[in-house]
Amino acid sequence: MRLAPFRRIRMQSSFLPAIVLLVCCATVVGAEAAPFAYVSNEGSASISIIDTATDKVVSTMKIGQKPRGIAISPDGKRLYISDQTANALRVIDTGKNAEITQVTLGESPEAIYVSADGKWLSAAIEEDNQVLIVDASTLTIARRVKMKGKNPEHAVFSPDGKWLYVSAEEADSVDIVDVGRGEVIKSVTVGDRPRGIGFLPDGSRAYVAAENADTVNVFDTKTHEVITRIKAGKRSNGVTVHPDGKRVYVSSGGDGTVQVIDTGSNTIVATIPVGKRPWNMAITADGKKLYVACGRSDAVAVVDTESNKKIAEVPVGSLPWGVAIH
Numbered sequence: 495m496r497l498a499p500f501r502r503i504r505m506q507s508s509f510l511p512a513i514v515l516l517v518c519c520a521t522v523v524g525a526e527a528a529p530f531a532y533v534s535n536e537g538s539a540s541i542s543i544i545d546t547a548t549d550k551v552v553s554t555m556k557i558g559q560k561p562r563g564i565a566i567s568p569d570g571k572r573l574y575i576s577d578q579t580a581n582a583l584r585v586i587d588t589g590k591n592a593e594i595t596q597v598t599l600g601e602s603p604e605a606i607y608v609s610a611d612g613k614w615l616s617a618a619i620e621e622d623n624q625v626l627i628v629d630a631s632t633l634t635i636a637r638r639v640k641m642k643g644k645n646p647e648h649a650v651f652s653p654d655g656k657w658l659y660v661s662a663e664e665a666d667s668v669d670i671v672d673v674g675r676g677e678v679i680k681s682v683t684v685g686d687r688p689r690g691i692g693f694l695p696d697g698s699r700a701y702v703a704a705e706n707a708d709t710v711n712v713f714d715t716k717t718h719e720v721i722t723r724i725k726a727g728k729r730s731n732g733v734t735v736h737p738d739g740k741r742v743y744v745s746s747g748g749d750g751t752v753q754v755i756d757t758g759s760n761t762i763v764a765t766i767p768v769g770k771r772p773w774n775m776a777i778t779a780d781g782k783k784l785y786v787a788c789g790r791s792d793a794v795a796v797v798d799t800e801s802n803k804k805i806a807e808v809p810v811g812s813l814p815w816g817v818a819i820h
Contacts, residue, residue, distance in 0.1 A: 529778060530588075531785045532573055532818045533794055534561040535811025541575070542794075542810035543591070544785070546778060546819070549796050549806040555591050558584050562815045563606035565615070567630065570820035574615060576603035583617060585633065588820075597633050599626060605648045605774075605816070609655045614673070616658055618646040625649040625660055625671065637676035641669050648690060652715060653697040659713070661688035661702060668702055668711075670718050680718050684711040690733035690774065692742060694757065701742045701755070703730040710744055712760055722760050727753050732774040736799065737781040743797075745772035745786060752786055752795075754802055764802040768795035776817040787814035 528547035535542060539561060543553040561584070563576035573586035576599070583597040583606065600619035607616045608630065615628040625646055627637040643662025649671070650659050658671035660678075668688055670680045685707030693700045693715070700713040703726065710724040710733070727746025730753075734743045742755040745768075752772060754764040769788030772795065777784045784797040788807075794814060796806035 529570075529819050531776065531794070532564060532566065532588075532820075533785075533787060533810050534564040534575060534815045534817075535813060536560050536562050536578070536815045537792075537812025540811040541573075541586070542808075542814070544794065544808055544810075546783060546785075549808055551808060551810060553591060554811065555586075557586070557593065558582070563604055563617070564816040564818045565606040565608045566818040566820045567608060568610070568612040572630075573818065574606045574608065576606050576617060578602055578604070583615075583628070583633075595633065597628070597635075599635075600624060604646070607648075607650050609651045610653050611655060614651070614655065616649040616651060618649045618660065620645045620647065620663070623662075625658060627658075627673065627676065639671050639676050639678065642678055642681045643667055643669050643688075650691040650693065650700075652693055652700070653695060657715070659691045659693075659700050659702065661691055663687055663689075666704075668713075682713070682718060682720060684720060685709050685723075689731045690744070692733040692735040694735060694739045695737065696739060699757070701733050701735070701744075703733050703744055705729050705731055705747070708746075710742075710755065724755060724760055724762065726762065727751055727765070732772065732786075734775040734777050734784065736777060737779065741799070743775060743777070743784055745775060747771045747773065747789075750788075752784070752797060766797055766802055766804060768797065768804055769793055769807065773814070774816040776819045778819055785817045785819065787817050789813050789815065 531544040533542040541555045558577035559579035575584040601621035604618040617626040625639045643665030645663040660669040667681045685704030687705040689703045702711045728748030732745040752766045756763045770790030773787045786795040794808045
């Protein structure tokens with residue numbers, strides 16, 4: 495999708511004066527600078543692609559049977575989708591917006607994450623009570639890690655790639671995995687039904703939402719212990735961290751809001767109405783916009799992080815589950 499406009503402009507501008515060509519090229523560079531937000535729609539088996547410069551859907555791609563987990567490689571060239579019904583990982587070439595391969599995972603895969611260096615993927619396999627660690631270069635399964643918690647949903651890499659923090663829907667604890675050893679080294683109680691997880695950029699703390707407890711647990715990652723609990727909105731769920739590390743965003747599915755946590759005080763400083771059943775989220779690299787999948791609204795809410803206001807609602811497919819941005 496990114497390459498086609500460039501080819502079209504080059505062909506047309508070959509007949510124009512050089513100055514016009516320079517202007518066109520500058521326009522292309524500007525357009526390329528705006529990232530895309532990729533949204534997995536589990537109800538319509540599709541991926542909606544949003545241009546974050548205009549907050550409009552520019553393309554919709556049919557994919558699999560029930561796409562849920564979504565992640566993108568650090569270079570933006572590959573999009574990874576878990577297909578819950580097909581029990582597979584689907585790999586998309588973002589330059590062509592085409593599926594290039596799929597990998598069998600296990601029964602009912604949920605969230606997908608990529609390590610910061612792009613070398614590893616994690617896949618939470620719900621019905622198998624496993625987390626798979628996948629070599630991103632070969633797309634082969636390097637390790638299968640048995641979880642203590644039942645029905646794992648999110649398995650998130652620490653920024654240094656040494657740890658995976660894993661939440662499980664039918665549990666009250668987080669399993670902590672030593673990635674190098676490929677085993678659970680500790681389980682920590684957080685409250686009923688842990689969900690989304692986010693690490694501060696320096697890796698010093700992790701924030702874990704517990705949906706049925708309506709709380710967010712703050713971990714000291716040196717000790718892997720909870721140091722405080724924050725009372726959050728109803729059915730707290732998705733967690734996303736601002737690139738500056740000063741704010742954490744938590745979706746509240748029961749309230750239709752996103753709450754903003756000040757990481758200096760670990761208090762909620764803003765509550766933003768976004769839509770029906772907000773779920774998983776992603777933030778732009780510059781930290782200016784937050785994109786929230788609102789499952790029951792069939793839309794993505796766009797939040798201006800400076801004003802803490804919803805500035806757009808983008809209609810997507812049915813039951814959007816997650817967002818990845820590059």
